[in-house]
Amino acid sequence: MVGARSAMLDGPFNEAIEQLINAIEDALAGAFDFAFDLSKTLVESVCKTVLADIGQPVASKWDAPKLLRETTSRLALLPRDHPDPAKARDSVEKPIRGLLQTIQGLCELRNQYGMASHGRDGFSARLDLRHATLAAQAADTVVSFLYRTHRDALMQTPGTRVYYEDHADFNDVFDRDSEPIQLGGVELQPSRVLFYGDREAYKAVLIEHLAEQSGAGDGIANGAPGEPDSEAE
Template sequence: MEADARSFRLIACRELMASHPESLVISQQVEALEEALPDRPGVAVSFCRTLIETTCKTILIDRGQRPDDAWEAPKLIAETTKWLHLGIHDSGHTDPVLRSGAEKLLRGVNNIIDGVVEIRNAHGAAAHGSDAYAPMLDVRYAEIVARATDAVVGLLFKTHLNGSGKSVLARLRYGDHKDFNEWIDGDYGPFEVLETPLIASEALFRTDNSAYLAALSVFRQEQAAEAEADAAPVEIAQP
């Protein structure tokens, strides 16, 4: 069946879902939020804060941290951003203006979350004590909250993904370290089993994750050593 032309889609949230294809929690939250608009705005708003909190917890666990179940959105945001290196270019150079701007954006994230919570508590489908005949939340406000939520997820998760390529995360996804995969695939394979092509790096990741992780750690250590050697000053022999 073709998708409705009015179908509401959250781009950043879908990238999060694609990066965690085995997570039913994330996929259910994203799909439920999208499907709720425009006809069920209260349901959509109810999922916004939940999705932000799930994003933060996912990032923290990826980074080997254990979030406290009692932490709410503002605390989760604060703890998550400690592990995101803001204002750093691909070259490793830190841009102080970019860092300052990103930190201001994240402070704005907390304001967005406060607004999400306030609207959710007043108009969300799960709000307590609502009058049965109270007017439904205007769909325009529900869409604003949903778009803001998508922006928050995008800012946090994309920053997390961009940094993960330079460090070994506690929870790996195949594709996080493309340069390492290309290094393996350049030396091994491709293989074919029963007419099915197999990619060496993916086969190792799927069949022996511990061996993949160990090799990745060595690869990153060697890269760091080479970078340090290249950066060392060259001594010029005195005549």
């Protein structure tokens, strides 16, 4: 799970996702049938995390393919300064459709050969370790792409959930322009105090700063987080 693990290191520590990645790797080293269940769950969990970050409600009836469609349709798939976004988007969307086929395959593998979700006849046919590894590698590819794309967008345009560590440049500017805060003989960073004391106020000042930096203040050119990409499937 090299791709997923590396992608997660780019963002705030997420214990639940980390545990799923560890569990998949452990399953491949032992009871590999569990990898079918866990690989699908990992993709679902990352999709729900991305959607929650951008403030998109998730319906309880959404299955894994629906979750992935809703997630990819809301990702800013291209760099904001790409010179030919229409042509590039068309090319990018082709492998995106392949990811949708991948998640459908993971669902079928989990339903037919997974051990944890529904239970199964103890003497039913099993697949091999290589098939479980394929499922894990497929999930790894999907998760790595989704999370990296999502995190890149959040660094430029904050979502509903804002992470302090994402905006080191802004924090430095804010701290430089603000008086240090003394509390109990300890000097506290103004940006950190604002973030943990009033998250919405921090977000408002951050957005104003990013708008000034961009010179436009109208989000990402090819779709800000939380706004569906008009040409995505």
